[in-house]
Amino acid sequence: MAFSGLDIYKLLPKTNCRECGFATCLAFAMQLAKKAVSIDKCPYLSPEAKKVLESSSLPPIKLITIGTGEQKLEIGNESVMFRHEEKFHRPCGLGFVIDDSLTDSEIKDKLARIAKLSFERVGQKLDVNLVALKQVKDAKRFTEAVKLVSGLTTLPIGLISEDSTALKDALITLKDKRALIYRATKENFTQIAPLAKEFKATLVASAPDLNSLSTLTQELNKLGIEEIMLDTGNKTISEKIWDLTQIRRLALKKSNRSLGFPAITLINKADPYEEAMEAASYICKYSGIILLRNIEAWQTLALLTLRQNIYTDPQKPLQIEPKLYPIGATNDKSPVLITTNFSLSYFTVLGEVEASKVPTYILSVDTEGMSVLTAWAAEKFTPDKISDTVNKLGVKETVSHNRLIIPGYVAMMSGELEEKSGWQIIVGPKEASGIPSFLRNL
C-alpha cells in the first residue's frame, strides 16, 4: 500500500536531527511519499519501521522473469488498470503448447514453425515468447521431449505437468534456464514448490476461485516461493475476464499482496479463429502470458499487432528518427517525398514507395511523432520547419534536382514553402495509396 507523508512521519524517530539532509522528519517523510528520496537516508529508522516502509514501496504486481539471455520474458510490475492512466509496461508473453505425445519429427516441425513467427511492424520487431511442453505420456517421454525442445529453441520453456518426478527430471535437463512450471494446486503444492525453489523456476499457482488462489500463494510464500503466476483454470471468456480483472483490481486498488502476481491463461480451442478471439480478449485484460495451441502466422501476427498497440504509451506516439531515408537504388535524380516522423505515417509511405518500385528518398521531419495533419494544425509541420530539415539533413548535397514532394493534405503551404526553401514544391497525393501511380507518372 502506498503511504501518505503523514503515515510515514508516524513511523519516523521525530527527532529532527537533520542527518537525512532535511530540516525536519516531516519534510523527509513528504519526500519519501513522493519517492524522491530513499529510506536509507535516515540512519535511525527502527527495523520494524524499515520493514513496513520497504514493503509499501514494492510494486503491487511482482516482476517475474522466465528464461534467460536476450529472449527472457519479463512480465508484471504493472501499475494501472487502464492504459490511458499511464501505460502498460510489460507486454504479455505469447507462447505455444506442444504435447509430448507427438513424435520427435512433429515436435521439430512445430518448433520450426514457431521460429518463423517473427515480424516487423512500424519499425519494431514483434516476437513470440515461450514454448510450453505438456506431459501427456510418462515421465521418460516428457524428459526426452524437454531435451529435444531445449536443444532446438532459445525461447523460455514452460513445463505443463503435475507429476513431480517428471518435473524434476525435466528441470534437471533445463538446469538454470529459469523455466515456468504449470501448475501447483492445493493438492500438490508441497511436492512441486521445493522443485520450483531448487531450480529457480516460476511456479503457476492454480485454484478455481480467488480466495483459494490467495490462500495458495500465501502457502507458497511460506515455503520461500516468490516467483509466482496466477491461474484460475479452464473457464468461459467472460468468467476469465472477470477473474483477471478482479486479480488486477485487488492487487492495485486493495494492495492485496497475495494476488500481486501476473496471471497466465491457457486457451484450449481447436478452431484458430475462436482461439485468436479469446486470446485478443486476454491481451486487453489482463493476462501476463497466453498459451495457444494453433501455430498460424496470420493468427500470431494479428495478436502481436494488438499487443503492440495495447502496450504502447498512449501519450507518446511511436516515432522514427528524423532522417533522409534512401529507398531502393536511389541516385541524385531520385524524387524526395516529405512526411513526418510519426512511425505509422513513415511506414505507410515506405510501403507504398516500395510497391511503386521507383527508387525514392523519404525525408522524415521531426514533428514529435505527430501525423501530417495533426502536426500541421499544431504548427510542428510548417514551411520553416521543413526548410530547416531540408538544409540540416543535406538534401541539396544528395540530389541534383530542386524538387520536393509534400503530402496532398498540406497543399496550402506549397507557396510559402517554395518561398522559404527556394525549392520547387510538388503537391503529392493526399492518401499514401496514391503514391505508386504518382511516382510512376512523375
Ligand code: SF4
Ligand atoms: S535523519 Fe531521520 S530522524 Fe533525523 S531528521 Fe531525518 S528523518 Fe528525522
